[in-house]
Structure formats: structure tokens, C-alpha cells
Amino acid sequence: MKKEEDIKLNENMSAEEMENLEDRQTVDNEDAVKEVESEEMGESKDSVEALKEENSKLKDQLLRTIAEFDNFRKRTNKEKAELILNGGKKTITDILPVLDDFERALEDKSDDPVAIKEGMQMIFNKFVKTLEGMGVKKIETNEADFNTDYHEAIAMVPGVGEDKKGKVIDCVQTGYTMNDQVIRHAKVAVGQ
Template sequence: MNPKEKENIYEEELNSKNTQEEVAENEENREEGNACEENAQEEAPLTEEERLARELEEANKTIEEQKDKYLRLAAEFDNYRRRTMKEKAELILNGGEKTIDSILPTVDDFERALKNMETATDVAAVREGVELIYNKFMSALAQNGVKVIETKEKALDTDYHEAIAVIPAPDQSLKGKILDCVQTGYMLNDKVIRHAKVVVGE
């Protein structure tokens, strides 16, 4: 091969190499251009329609979340209401259990007293036994918050007393005061459950 041919082959290889480099460079430039174009599209401001669509999507998502929370809360409240109603019904049915249990021993005493009265001849002993049972019964009531409304020589108080008769007072100092109690009144935990029926002096 003569020098001229060698020179021609060298130039062709050089041109081919330059062409490949140009192609690679052009390809790289094109990729960079595409990337810049995509970034430009991402950073481009949204149209009014796109912005509204995005806001609507976010609003729907929020609505779904709030709806789920509401349904859960409603279910919890419904369970709470049912449980409370059940507990209240049980309290109404069995609320007096403690009170009844505390007075049952007194009922037992009454039964024994009645049985003994069938053969008893000593009236004083029977009376004493009944008084003991009465005191035991009143003690049981007191333990359950029941108190007797005081009336003896007290001034008439319509919050606690009910005057059923008025009679002349035997003494000036007893005017407007209670002279006699016809029926005992009671309070339960400071609430009047029965007014005392009394006679008042005038």
C-alpha cells in the first residue's frame, strides 16, 4: 500500500471518529434539552382548570377522611348510649339491693318476735323486744341515708312540715311552733321524701 492510500484511510478513520463524537454529543445535547423541557413543564404554572381539579381532588380526600372519622365516632357514641341505658336499667331494677339487704335482719327479728308473742305472757318484755327491733330498724335506715325530720317545738317550715291543724298555743312562746306530730317525716340524703304532718299553735 502506497503512502497516498494510507493517508486516505487515516483521513477516513479520523472523519468517522469525529462523526461518532458529534453524534454522541448531539444525543447528549438532545437528552439535556428534553430534561430541561420536562423541568420547564413541571415548573410551569398550572392553568385555572388544573388548579381547580387539584383542589377538588384534595377536598374530596379530606371529605372522605372526615366522613370516616364521623362514622367511627357515631358508632362509638351509639355503643356508649346502649351501654349507659343498660347500666341505668340495671340500676333501677337492683338499686335498692343494698337497702333491702340491710333491713332483712330486722325482718328476721320481727318474725322471731311474732313467734314469741304467741306464747308470751309478759307484756313488758314483749314491748321491750319490739322497741329493740324498732331501734335496729331505724339504725339500718340511717345507714342508708334516711333521717327523721325533727318537729318537737320547732318553728313551722313548709319545706319540711305540713300543717294539718292549728290550735291555740298553751303558752305565748309556742305560737307559730309545732305542738304535735301526727305523722313522722323523713329525708333521704337531705332530700325530703315525706313531709312531717304536724299541729301548729297560734
């Protein structure tokens, strides 16, 4: 019905009035489009600003994290260097009393060989105890089966009998472990 009324109105209108009406509708449509575009632009500008602000925050956070990591790396390298330079400090501190005992033994003017031997044995025992306190232990080789994890064969002894075959016959140089890790293999002669 409305279309019929619009058609009747359009028939009664002059050409000039029709043009004016079309111009007004075009202007109204353009205004509506501009209004929608400006709303979208406003929202777009707001979202662009929000994204720029978020980007700025993330850049700042990234730069701070990089700086923190760089400081951590420098601090860790410095601590490593200090450990390398001063790592043996505790060991030396533990061994110094043994050195003091040796100095006292050398200053002693005793000619008694038994007393000298007893003094040396006491210093030796103190030194072994100090090493054990640091986790250093002697590798036992007496009547032990040859084990490549702990022993280094430097000689093979033939003709020792079946019961001595594959066993350590003699220890040429004592081996040691530190905290259950071999720091020096025992050099041994093995029965063949």
C-alpha cells in the first residue's frame, strides 16, 4: 500500500520536486554512511590506541626481562669465576694443620728413630683422616678381583695358580675415589 501511495505522490510531483527528493535521500544516505563510518573510525581509533598501548607495555616488559636475564648471566659468570679461583680454599684450610705438624716434626731435634717413626705415622693418620673428611677414600686392592672401573693393569703375572687368575697380585700405586667417583685408578699387577 505504501508503494502505491509513493507512486501516486511521485505522479503528482513535478520533475523538479522529484530531483529535490532524490537529492535529499542521497544526502540522507550519505550522512548515514558518514555517521556509521565515523563511528567505526572512532572505534577503530580507540582499538588502535589500545593496541599501541598494549604493544608499548609488552616492549617495556620484554626489555626488562632481557635486562634481568643479562644481569643474571653476568652474576652467574662472576660467581663461577670466584668458585674457580677460591674453590680449593676449604681443601687447603683442611690440609694446613697437617702441614703445621710436618713443620713441628722437622724442627724437632730428636735422634730417636722410633719417636720419629711414630710422629710420622701420627701425621700420616691425621692426613688420611682429613682426606676421608673430604670424601677421599683409598681403593682396596688386597685380594680384590681385577675391575677396570677401579684398577689399571700395568703388568700381567703368569703362573700364579688358578685361584689368583684375574685377581690383583700387587698394587704399584694406590688409587683413590672422591664421593664414590674415581679420581685416580690403582695401578696393579694382575694374575694371568
